[in-house]
Amino acid sequence: SLPFLIRLFPSVLTKFVYLNFLAFPFFVDFRRPELLVNNTISLYLTTEPGVTVGVWHTVPGSRAAEAQGKDQRWYEEALGDAHPVIIYLHGNGGTR
Secondary structure (H helix, E strand, O other): OHHHHHHHOHHHHHHHHHOOOOOOOOOOOOOOHHHOOOOEEEEEEEEEOOEEEEEEEEOOHHHHHHHOOOOHHHHHHHOOOOOOOOOOOOOOOOOO
C-alpha cells in the first residue's frame, strides 16, 4: 500500500525524505542568533520583489573583541572590508 500512497500523494514522499517541516533544535528563535552564536546578527536581503532571504552574519573569533557590542551597521560594513566572506548554504530545513 505504501507505493500506492506515494503515487497518489507525491508531496508526502517529499516531506518524509527531506523532513523540512522539522525545526531542530525545538523552541529556538532563529531570528535572534546572538542567543545561540557569539558575534552573529540576523540580516534580511530582498532578492526580488516579494522575496526576502534571511541570513546570519558571523564574524570570526579573531575579530570577536572588535565586534563586541557593535550594532547592525558595523556588521554590514564588515562585509565590505578586505576580509574574505564564506557563504554556507545550510539546506532545506527552513531555518538557519
